[in-house]
Amino acid sequence: MIIRVILLILIALVGxxxxxxxxxxxxxIVVIMALVGTAAFCVxxxxxxxxxxxxVGVGRGADLVTYLVEVALLFIVLHYHARLDDLRSKVxxxxxxxxxxxxxxxxxxxxxxx
Amino acid sequence: MVPAYREGAAIGAVVAELVAAGxxxxxxxxxxxxxxxxxxxxxxxxxxxxxxNLGQGAALQTGIDFALAxxxxxxxxxxxxxxxxxxxxxxxxxxxxxxxxxxxGSRFLAPGGAAGAGIGRRxxxxxxxxxxxxxxxxxxxxxxxxxxxxxxAAAPALRIAQDRMAHASELLRNVCRHGLRxxxxxxxxxxxxxxxxxxxxxxxxxxxxxxxxxxxxxxxKEGRTHG
Numbered sequence: 479m480i481i482r483v484i485l486l487i488l489i490a491l492v493g494x495x496x497x498x499x500x501x502x503x504x505x506x507i508v509v510i511m512a513l514v515g516t517a518a519f520c521v522x523x524x525x526x527x528x529x530x531x532x533x534v535g536v537g538r539g540a541d542l543v544t545y546l547v548e549v550a551l552l553f554i555v556l557h558y559h560a561r562l563d564d565l566r567s568k569v570x571x572x573x574x575x576x577x578x579x580x581x582x583x584x585x586x587x588x589x590x591x592x
Numbered sequence: 593m594v595p596a597y598r599e600g601a602a603i604g605a606v607v608a609e610l611v612a613a614g615x616x617x618x619x620x621x622x623x624x625x626x627x628x629x630x631x632x633x634x635x636x637x638x639x640x641x642x643x644x645n646l647g648q649g650a651a652l653q654t655g656i657d658f659a660l661a662x663x664x665x666x667x668x669x670x671x672x673x674x675x676x677x678x679x680x681x682x683x684x685x686x687x688x689x690x691x692x693x694x695x696x697g698s699r700f701l702a703p704g705g706a707a708g709a710g711i712g713r714r715x716x717x718x719x720x721x722x723x724x725x726x727x728x729x730x731x732x733x734x735x736x737x738x739x740x741x742x743x744x745a746a747a748p749a750l751r752i753a754q755d756r757m758a759h760a761s762e763l764l765r766n767v768c769r770h771g772l773r774x775x776x777x778x779x780x781x782x783x784x785x786x787x788x789x790x791x792x793x794x795x796x797x798x799x800x801x802x803x804x805x806x807x808x809x810x811x812x813k814e815g816r817t818h819g
Contacts, residue, residue: 573642576642581658
């Protein structure tokens, strides 16, 4: 099936990208390889996911994968939201410190009101 | 203390009016791309400038920090778009001098205080007051008036962590949470074509509610380390 070839190529590219980006940390590489391996396994052997799905009470393997991906995406969104919010508050503190610091400095040419 | 973003057209007159009334004026330019800072400076204000745009809540907090560092006894917040009247300031300061921790301007207490506001805006503001009271646990008549005065002693309790527009409700919540003594003072808000254009629109309310719930407030945030 052509879809399998396409998916495997895409998964391989993702794996390569993750490998190149995170090569400094062995833990990251292990996690990425595990995720990529699982994804590839699901593509190569859909019957296995079907069996797991039946075992936990889901009709089809593809449905089970969809549910898991939904939960994972939700987690990722929340995680990055918290990270962004944290960064935002840090940027605020830094910009405020900079603004107050500049206000304390003597004007360099007497005309610059910043 | 006047937070300002892209107010080059209006800030000069506002600052000049405040300076003429004898107040010490601090303008916090929230990273405006226009000449807000230069105009405010030329009009006689001390200018603190954010290098990047952070939002009105952040600008207010920066102004509070600046004023406290210079030994201010009472801090008045004043909008930059010319919607407030200088003549309302003494009543707010008098209320603080009389023992209130914070004096909040309320356009709904003054006869004609919200004159010039369309019916849609008035309904939106009323709804916002209700929502804000619900969240803050207070009984304020106006939640989002930019004209307020508070004592230096009360300022730390008001600490604003909401960078954008949800800071108004946050401020009221802090008033309630810390049991600050507050009074509401009738003020007149002048709705001009300029201030209406610059003001918040109905849809912004959704974003404010979103900010309120999904951006962590100060008490939780401070001292927290993030993994």
